[in-house]
Amino acid sequence: MKKILYSIVIVFLIAGCKKENVNTTENGISGKFALGLASNLKSGKVAESDNLFVLDTIKSSRSFYFILTNVGEEDITDVLISTDNSGFKVTPSTIKTLSGTKSNNSPSLVQIISLDVVHGTRINGVGSTDLLNMGDNTCNLNIQGKTFDGKDNVSVSLKGSIKVYAKVMAVSLYQGTQPYDMTKPTGKIIGGWFDVSQMFNFNYSTNIPIVIKNIGNVRIKLIMDNFDANHTVIQNATLNPKDTLVLKLSAQNSAWAANGMIQLNSDGTIFDQKKLSLGNDGNGYFGVMYNGTYYPTPIDSTQN
Helix, strand or coil, X not given: CCCCCCCCCXXXXXXHEEEEEECCCCCCCCCCEEEEEEHHHCCECCCCCCCEEEECCECCCEEEEEEEEEXXXXXXXXXXXXXXXXCEEEECCEEEEECCCCCCCCCCCCEEEEEEECCCECCCCCCECCCCCCEEEEEEEEEEEEEECCCCEEEEEEEEEEEEEECCECEEEEECCEECCCCCCCEEEECCCCCCCEEEEEEECCXXXXXXXXXXXXXXXXXXXXCCCCCCEEEEEEECCCCEEECCCCCCCCCCCCCEEXXXXXXXXXXXXXXXXXXXXXXXXXXXEECCCCCCCCCECCCC
């Protein structure tokens, strides 16, 4: 289970930001937003562009932290913070007051903003969530509030563009050229091999080769055990993106040689748990069986 460490960070200087994005107004006393990546929290790296934050590559869900300040003289009130991508969740979403440099409300304090990029795992809790698209994902961080320009109450806003690259482990499975629907396994079988208790199973009934293809954007280390009493490894291979591999199954030999339990290791990269079973070690698993038979027998021989 992933442990989350919550930190309360109070920052008295803007020096922790690698770069600031500052909104502009004509009047020099109006409140002005400034947004920077909290580099002292090791969140990632900022791009060269003043309005684009390029964050680290992610293998699963991750939080990034920003520092929001008011570098104008007047306070900014009723601050609203939002994103236009449901996979990017910001906290807090509202701030009552960001004090200005000449405010009576502790003008030196700044606000830490948490941006949770949700990619396959829950950040606060257990269980799986939707995956981001494989590769680049972007969102706009919209910040708006109200300030005083010396004469009137006016609106003030700032927009930051955010980009993150998402890694995904993904495979497709074929018998010959006929694809399996990996969201609809034949059933589930008891594991006990490696570090998985039960896994999805796919049956086959002919000697047409079973082929696996890496359709993700990470390298996969594949190990196949043939279910015998010694847990004999019958295949060990590395699949780069777009690589295919014929599984070494032989329905003409013993029942053990006709069956395989496949472990997929992508160095902790998340995958779609509707298609692969998740082991306690973070690896993906599935089984293939000739005519759906092996010892012990399946715990669920029909599709749910």
